[in-house]
Amino acid sequence: MSGCALPAKKTNLKDDPMRFASITLIALVAGAVLGAYFPSTGPVLALGGTLFVGALKALVLPIIFCSVVASMARLGAQGKIGGLLSVSFMYFLGTMIAAVSIGLVLVNLVAPGSGGELAALAGDAPNITGPSSPLAFLEAQAKKLVQDPIQAWSRNNILAILVFALAFGLALGKSGKGDGVASGFEVASDALGRLVTLVLYATPVGVFCLAAKQVAQTGWEPILKLGSYVLVVAGGLALHGLIVLPLVIWLVTKRSPLSFFRAALKPLTVAFATASSAATLPVTMEAAEEELDVPPTVSRVVLPLGATVNMDGTALYEAVAALFIANLYGIHLDFGAQLIVAVTACLAAIGAAGIPSAGLVTMALVLTAVGLPLEGIGMILAVDRFLDMMRTSVNVLGDLGGTVVVNRFAPVGSEDAVGEGGDA
Template structure:
């Protein structure tokens, strides 16, 4: 919560500045609006800078840690199947809610209401080029002829697929070569986390500049769609946390959802307050072993893997955010584009670091892949921190549900405390 305070404090201050300061106010011929625009662009560029190395190293480290297909065995198969299933369900819920509520659809010119700079017609043309008008094109882009060019051009789908293969086949190397590769990419991942932490230290300034710029351009009109976006995400997370996961617990695991949620309360509160599934991991493991009676063999495999690759709440949020930003530009996304968003959300949720605001990087990946400007992220920054805390709690909750269901199926669960 201490890390959240500066960002939360920046929001009302930015709104007040945007309301009471004129667009052309400035000093020495430099307007405050242009200063806010510069600072906001600098913050977004910094986020964009870490996308390729962070996503690539994260996925490679995660995949190389799974072991070979033989090493994974039955336990690994169940874990991967559960994480894939729940993430996909969360994504579908997010897409459904965004299409049902349509938080970004407004009366009048959407780019004027949201204070966006990019031209809708230009973006629509780029979007058409990106999608190719066909779902088959999505799969073609998964295997780019030049992986370096794909990364440079922002074709992240191919880079993610390549990283998944690279990480998996590290396990096929001899011990010394495999260890060298793991150490290299683990070091790269740690470095990128430090750089991301550094960037996020300036998040209050970036959020202040972007929100103040938006309010100066549009007034308070932008806050009603933003409130709808907030409600859409919260409803989607609530459906997943209080309907989907309890049903899975009861039907598949034969576990009392109320008792399980009560046993996990300490982990959920820690996840909410820190907005970091990685930081919550020790508390999660203690709750799952002591309160739910899951064996250490299950918890030590399922939970660390879940903190890396299972991000149900994040995947749901990414989809709603991408669709909201597209609606803010007045665009109606085709089935092929929405399918691309679903696929990218599923893949990038594997590569999202378990730290606060890391999903902004994943959203930047999705926007770039479907041809939307990165400036759209500025629309959601005002509510991102609170939603980050909520979606992290859902991420951790899903991990614990998977652990107890897998433990139940393996016969390695006791009654707990």
């Protein structure tokens, strides 16, 4: 049976990630300029952006299910799944703690919002109701895990589909009779990968439309007014994404940061445009397998897990936002309170599940945990989309780095790659 990298054949679009990123960047700038000077075009072009993101999202659940079931069936039959999952979760937890720590250090040093001079702008608060406690939040997430698979699919419940695919694939592998079924899922995954390639040709157009729509809606004024807050979040994300993650990858795998970033160009571009790590997942899988030479049996388990629970950028953002809101209202958070912020920021980030701006909603958990007013969310709403694009890029970069780290510590080997034969 042939291999099932995403997709199997090379195309001009995939041959030159730098060219792809350059064209998309030009489209991004052009769309932003058009939206700024001709805001009436925003609603018209919004349809193009909606269609682009919708096309990617339509492929997410099928790819997660098919790829995870196939990979788990192979790994389960070989008895290698335990090491892979344990290394994955250790990496996810370690990088998320590092991200939150960076955010808290920077926000304490710069203290954006101190003096309360911007507090008056917090009046336009969205109608967001937070969970009554971290326990209530965990209960809500637990209910999502045990949803009926059909119901979960209809509600786009990525977490429930992922858990079901993990369990079903493992059971299939352990049955000793699942080779034919696993091969069928591999073929389906390959076909879906070809659809992803077709969608990617529309990336510059989709990015142009998304940028025009966003700038037409908000303009540049909110970013200027909240400059110190935006700079702290952006600086923290840059430190984590450009220094911490590449350093971890270099120390573990000896892969140069430049080669890693070149491999990550395409998923980073799509992540920045769509602000959704879930929508970027098919592109991230492609980069891991074809640019970083990660076996599909590793990438197709680690990446769906990462897109669901590994949210370094979101955790950093929520920690910074909580302290920024505290500063706005003149509320001092001591070390103990900031520790609670760190823990709940990680929990809330995990609950965000790769959906655009979901971190804005789950942030209510962080504020509630330390007694901060939910009205403060209205203060940062205007710049959330811009920061969402940045933090999603860091989320995706962390997921992609996870594949090479996990492959180093829990190698499966190219002979075990999905689609290369072998008994399940």
